[in-house]
Amino acid sequence: MTFSIKIIYNSWTYKYYTIHILTFLRQDVDMYAGSFFKFLIIFCISLLFSPFPKQSLSATFPLCADFSIFPPNYSLPNNLAYSGYTFSENDPQGLWSTSSAGTGLQFRNSGFTAKLPTITQNVHVIIGAFATPVRLSAKDAQGSVIFNQTVPADNTMRAVDIDAKEIVSVIGEDGNNEGILQEICFDVTTN
Structure with missing residues (x-):
């Protein structure tokens, strides 16, 4: 199963993440009745696979x-x-x-x-x-x-x-x- 979500950060940068969820994880996600929990789990996993870019602090x-x-x-x-x-x-x-x-x-x-x-x-x-x-x-x-x-x-x-x-x-x-x-x-x- 493949989910695509859009994450907005820094108010000007848009990045698309595609996450491939294994069958066993899909079953765990489907156990929850609400779509909010699905989104939350997918969002947390997306952070693990694609970290936010480093901010430049030079001046x-x-x-x-x-x-x-x-x-x-x-x-x-x-x-x-x-x-x-x-x-x-x-x-x-x-x-x-x-x-x-x-x-x-x-x-x-x-x-x-x-x-x-x-x-x-x-x-x-x-x-x-x-x-x-x-x-x-x-x-x-x-x-x-x-x-x-x-x-x-x-x-x-x-x-x-x-x-x-x-x-x-x-x-x-x-x-x-x-x-x-x-x-x-x-x-x-x-x-």
Whole structure:
């Protein structure tokens, strides 16, 4: 004997199950007077033969450190842990601060290093140079420079996408003490 039933799940997926019931099971099912019991037994058996598909729980989201949210001239410590990143001055002289315009982290000519919380292949940076050009670079786990770009001193915040294998840190240097890091982001995928 063959029964076919339609099972609806996830409100958008339809799947047909065909179940072959052996003669002895047919006799057991026929002992019940109501068709509800037949349906219930067939439904339970269908779950054994054809399990529901696994749900994907992965998601991608940006992990950003946005310095524009701090008030103007806000003092920040060296080795700042913020949004999973670790920011440090390349020549630690104590405190650094957000810009007087409140647009981001103003760094000294010696620059900053932003250590990422995990290795990635793409980092998005919003950075500006307001006196002299800023040199933006990225390093891998061995300390090798794998990306280099000069941001012109045009008094504008610029978006820079860093595409390289195994980025572990981003470095900004020069700018005559008027380089500003507004934001740094990369995509994180969960499984």
